Amino acid sequence: MKGDFAMCGIVGYIGEENATPFLLDGLSRLEYRGYDSAGIAVYDGQKIVVEKTAGRLEALKQKLEHNPPAGHAGVGHTRWATHGRPSDRNSHPHSSCDGKFIVVHNGIIENYLELKEALLSEGYTFTSETDTEVVAQLMQKHYTGDLLGTVRKVLAIIEGSYSLVFMSAYQPDRLICTKKDNPLVIGLGERANYIASDIPAIIAKTRRTYILSDGETAIVTKDSVRIENSKGEPIDKKEFVVTWNAQAAEKGGYEHFMIKEIYDQPKAVRDTLSGRIGKDGHSVVFEELSWTAREMEKIRKIFIVACGTAYHAGMVGKHYIEQLTRVPVETDIASEFRYRAPIVGSDCLLIVVSQSGETSDTLAALKEAKRLGAQTLAITNVVDSSIAREAGKALYTYAGPEIAVASTKAYTTQIMVLLLLAVYMAQLSGSTQERRLKEIVAEIKCMPERIHKLLEDVDPIKVFAQQYAASEDVFFIGRLLDYAVALEGSLKLKEISYIHAEAYAAGELKHGTLALIVAGTPVIALATQEEVYEKTLSNIKEVKARDALVIGIAMENDANIEKYVDHAVYIPHTDKYLAPVLAVIPLQLLAYYAALSRGCNVDMPRNLAKSVTVE
Numbered sequence: 001m002k003g004d005f006a007m008c009g010i011v012g013y014i015g016e017e018n019a020t021p022f023l024l025d026g027l028s029r030l031e032y033r034g035y036d037s038a039g040i041a042v043y044d045g046q047k048i049v050v051e052k053t054a055g056r057l058e059a060l061k062q063k064l065e066h067n068p069p070a071g072h073a074g075v076g077h078t079r080w081a082t083h084g085r086p087s088d089r090n091s092h093p094h095s096s097c098d099g100k101f102i103v104v105h106n107g108i109i110e111n112y113l114e115l116k117e118a119l120l121s122e123g124y125t126f127t128s129e130t131d132t133e134v135v136a137q138l139m140q141k142h143y144t145g146d147l148l149g150t151v152r153k154v155l156a157i158i159e160g161s162y163s164l165v166f167m168s169a170y171q172p173d174r175l176i177c178t179k180k181d182n183p184l185v186i187g188l189g190e191r192a193n194y195i196a197s198d199i200p201a202i203i204a205k206t207r208r209t210y211i212l213s214d215g216e217t218a219i220v221t222k223d224s225v226r227i228e229n230s231k232g233e234p235i236d237k238k239e240f241v242v243t244w245n246a247q248a249a250e251k252g253g254y255e256h257f258m259i260k261e262i263y264d265q266p267k268a269v270r271d272t273l274s275g276r277i278g279k280d281g282h283s284v285v286f287e288e289l290s291w292t293a294r295e296m297e298k299i300r301k302i303f304i305v306a307c308g309t310a311y312h313a314g315m316v317g318k319h320y321i322e323q324l325t326r327v328p329v330e331t332d333i334a335s336e337f338r339y340r341a342p343i344v345g346s347d348c349l350l351i352v353v354s355q356s357g358e359t360s361d362t363l364a365a366l367k368e369a370k371r372l373g374a375q376t377l378a379i380t381n382v383v384d385s386s387i388a389r390e391a392g393k394a395l396y397t398y399a400g401p402e403i404a405v406a407s408t409k410a411y412t413t414q415i416m417v418l419l420l421l422a423v424y425m426a427q428l429s430g431s432t433q434e435r436r437l438k439e440i441v442a443e444i445k446c447m448p449e450r451i452h453k454l455l456e457d458v459d460p461i462k463v464f465a466q467q468y469a470a471s472e473d474v475f476f477i478g479r480l481l482d483y484a485v486a487l488e489g490s491l492k493l494k495e496i497s498y499i500h501a502e503a504y505a506a507g508e509l510k511h512g513t514l515a516l517i518v519a520g521t522p523v524i525a526l527a528t529q530e531e532v533y534e535k536t537l538s539n540i541k542e543v544k545a546r547d548a549l550v551i552g553i554a555m556e557n558d559a560n561i562e563k564y565v566d567h568a569v570y571i572p573h574t575d576k577y578l579a580p581v582l583a584v585i586p587l588q589l590l591a592y593y594a595a596l597s598r599g600c601n602v603d604m605p606r607n608l609a610k611s612v613t614v615e
């Protein structure tokens with residue numbers, strides 16, 4: 001069986017207070033990363049006490065209720081198993097045979113099996129199937145009295161991707177942490193310092209952080225943080241001050257993160273647009289890009305590569321870039337891209353889209369495209385994320401932390417950046433469509449308000465969601481940009497309500513799927529794209545002729561659609577290019593309220609995790 005590795009949440013504390021409360025609170029703020037077991041390890045003054053269990057964090061809290069470990073240094077971990085069942089013994093933290101070394105880990109040690117066999121032959125015993133335990137044993141094997149030196153020695157032996165935090169009873173006044181391809185953040189406190197996989201775990205304690213880069217190692221004590229590069233040379237790390245307030249990472253009064261983030265969209269789009277439209281009011285400016293017209297001319301082909309919702313945003317971006325710049329664009333699902341021998345060269349631009357900036361499939365595709373010589377650009381929501389750092393350039397969405405597993409505000413802000421980028425590229429290459437570009441930019445500026453207006457009245461959607469929540473199958477249809485949005489609507493409904501849904505190019509129905517349409521089958525038809533409106537109407541008639549139940553999504557000035565559908569949901573009138581940003585919102589809400597009606601765990605749907613850092 002392939003190594004039992006996990007994608008998880010990590011926390012660490014070293015300071016003058018008791019570590020345990022921070023460890024448990026920090027882990028609970030990382031719940032969205034998906035987990036099925038949890039554990040903590042605390043140095044109690046004599047030894048390291050490890051407490052861990054399968055199940056939700058609650059199970060661990062109950063286990064600790066009467067006799068929680070106490071001490072000034074500790075680490076915690078929540079695990080989302082991808083290989084091997086969740087179990088107590090596979091939970092982290094993992095310790096060496098002699099109990100003197102503790103490790104928590106996110107990622108995979110590729111060569112753990114051969115290392116484990118060698119350790120077994122030398123008499124080491126193991127209690128778990130995980131790759132992480134091998135790291136703890138290696139610490140014991142190679143310890144020479146210098147903890148940092150031992151960590152470096154072990155890092156030279158292991159191969160793979162990881163964020164690791166080490167603790168030792170030999171030197172309990174420090175934690176050592178390092179990362180490669182997985183995130184790790186250090187929080188700078190008063191008489192204490194913090195470590196975490198993600199900012200929400202520490203935001204209640206401090207906003208001053210160091211975001212570790214690949215190969216960097218941090219030696220963290222209660223009153224110092226020293227960061228070294230892979231050669232052991234000290235680094236003068238730039239502090240990253242988190243501007244999100246504590247509420248931003250909490251639910252802010254909403255019942256779920258997902259509905260909060262749906263309603264965050266006016267602000268998320270506004271923040272993403274800020275500073276990106278020039279003083280003249282119509283030119284797009286990206287301070288992160290310093291492309292010249294000459295460099296633009298050299299780009300013969302563009303790839304947009306991503307996963308899930310980000311891929312659907314990429315499909316929208318393809319239309320924008322092709323129609324405004326006439327440069328051919330291929331969209332690829334990241335896990336397919338690098339295995340299909342893509343035809344990529346130095347005249348290509350690869351754009352990766354990723355909310356988390358940590359998706360392994362997308363990171364791997366990015367590295368492959370770089371290897372093939374392409375220029376690369378990341379569109380991501382997380383500053384200094386692995387993907388942001390790996391790409392040649394990064395354009396950020398400023399959606400703020402997206403905690404719900406189902407991506408909403410990340411999608412709409414990704415689309416905004418892709419449209420800004422298309423306009424920027426068109427303006428740079430001296431496009432003759434100057435008036436058209438000005439029209440688009442004028443409408444881009446109105447989007448926060450249009451989204452806000454759309455969100456003022458969601459009751460009809462709530463009613464439809466409750467009506468259709470018991471459906472077995474739902475179909476989403478549309479053409480061109482509406483088809484790209486239909487795909488996203490279908491994913492939203494599937495992943496949080498568990499209703500089977502499929503999206504189809506509306507013109508494709510008659511080539512097979514129409515056989516599935518029977519009386520009462522719910523069909524969501526998007527009809528916002530003027531140039532194919534009549535064609536879409538005829539597809540609506542096709543399904544109505546089979547007595548489907550049709551919800552039409554159209555622009556508010558459309559006086560025609562309601563003659564053909566059972567229910568019409570209107571979005572504010574906007575430019576056809578901006579329609580996806582608005583049309584997706586009723587679909588997000590439909591999924592949310594359908595999931596509520598079905599009693600699903602909206603923010604943490606079964607089997608899924610927020611950031612998929614495994615392949």
Ligand code: AGP
Nearest residue numbers: 308309310354355356359406407
């Ligand atoms: C979206 O609702 C899903 N949670 C999932 O498809 C997600 O979009 C995908 O895993 C990509 O994540 P990323 O944007 O962080 O790379």
